[in-house]
Amino acid sequence: MTYMMLLCLVGLVAGLISVASNPSPFFAALGLVVAAGMGCGVLAGHGGSFLSLVLFLIYLGGMLVVFAYSAALAAEPYPEGWGNRYVAVLVVAYVVSVGVAFWMFRGEWYEFSWVPVNELSEFSVIWGDTGGVALMYSSGSSMLVISVWVLLLTLFVVLELTRGLSRGALRAV
Amino acid sequence: MNPYVLFFLLFGLGLGTTTTFASSHWLLAWMGLEINTLAILPLMTQDHHPRAVEAATKYFLTQATAAAMILFGSTTNAWLTGQWDIQQAIHPLPATMVMLGLALKIGLAPMHSWLPEVLQGLNLTTGLILSTWQKLAPFALLLQFQTTSTSLLIALGLASTLIGGWGGLNQTQLRKILAYSSIAHLGWMALILPFFPSLTLLTLIMYLIMTLSMFLAFKLNKSTNINTLALSWAKTPALTALAPLMLLSLGGLPPLTGFMPKWLILQELTKQELAPAATMAALTALLSLYFYLRLSYAMTLTTSPNNTAGITPWRLPSTQSTLPLAIAATTSLLLLPLTPAMTALLKL
């Protein structure tokens, strides 16, 4: 379990390094996929199975489809991967800086700080996060209303931003 | 834009700021800031020309980054201290992160460079909203949370007053000048924030009134650069007589309203034995005063040769409502005698 958690955390950081090192958007989206998957692993390892599922569905099911579409929209003929010299230099720089930060902040990390210790885990039927998300529908209903309202607002924002531009590469038909 | 959509977006602006005002939890405050950012984006791109879209893109990137920094700072605070309240004491490290995020959000000096470009791409009405209403929510957070990093705020404030004066020197575009003036005034507010927060509130109110009157005056003249401003004597003669006073009030000269916050801030800084910082701020205010004076000179003291059609637009009735401008101009000129009442009101 410690090994799996180590793998997931390192994969999370590595995914963000591959996003942050400025490759072409295709590869950056791939890095975000890796980071989201590893984040799911971290959350599942801490017992948040429902939040992990939601993260997986949203990032891989919803958001990355949109990002892949937009990457195809803004495509370029010669994409730069991580093998490109400029990007590789940035990758090395970020890896080194994360390593330095790790060396600075590494405290007394013993084995149990990697995984949560829950001695009641055999006895619980429902994890806390499932019940907590369900609370959003009862006592947190005003927050739910605000979220729904903001999603509606975003619809209008997107429509108003892209409406009425009859110039450039992508025209309204 | 459809009036229903416009109402929806303006409601969103109001809801965002109100959410941030009313929140005691950092997550809710972040939500309010996000609603604010989302709702103003379509207002910015009303005209759909490339400059508006570019301004909206820059604004979105900076505001989203700043909001994420604020939320990350508060999350780190929750990991370190275990509480999410805004009013509670905050760990110094996340306090610095939150402070830098808020500085990016309102445009304090090392993080200021988005503000002139964004304001230059907007029309005057949206620019007015951006430089008045959008400042309220970040300032509600700045005034609520207790920071201990005095030196950071003093550094941000002095850099802002310096950059705000310096950057505006070479500008001919009025919106950029107003943006640099905004940076300078925000620098004064940040300078006094760790010592006397209610004075920051007073300065914010005074700045809002003065910049409201300036934006409304420019909007009445339909002028966005100095050249068109020089024709305002033919459009609105009475306003032309008052506008230099409004500009000098923005610069902070004594018998006018703008002197009140600068006076009180300098007094308070001197009381806190920060005379070098006070001297520095007062000297950088001279830089701002230079371009306010240049605007007044171009506006009132120059009369370009013109034909008859060019000098008689003042005979035509104006379609814009001038009542808000009248109220704003009066308050931005004549509030100095009310200083004791204002300080008594804000100290509570």
Add this chain to the structure above:
Amino acid sequence: MTPAHFAFSSTFMLGLSGLAFYRTHLLSALICLEGMMLSLFIALSLWALQLDSTSFSAAPMLLLAFSACEASAGLALLVATARTHGTDRLQSLNLLQC
């Protein structure tokens, strides 16, 4: 500082520095922003899970809804920029600097 705390802090800082230092494409900047939001989601979830705070588990969902709004607004701006400027390179967003 636990390993999980270090991991999400470093991911956020990586996303922030990637956004701040150098971006060729607007889309890369938006993906970096999404990476920052991902690390914030993980941070909020782990805080709720490690403290067994049941009622706080709704907060990551709200964060996810808001970050989805933010991402879609950013992509709409990407489309608008591609229409007005013809490209999504950040270098071409230079009409306003003078």
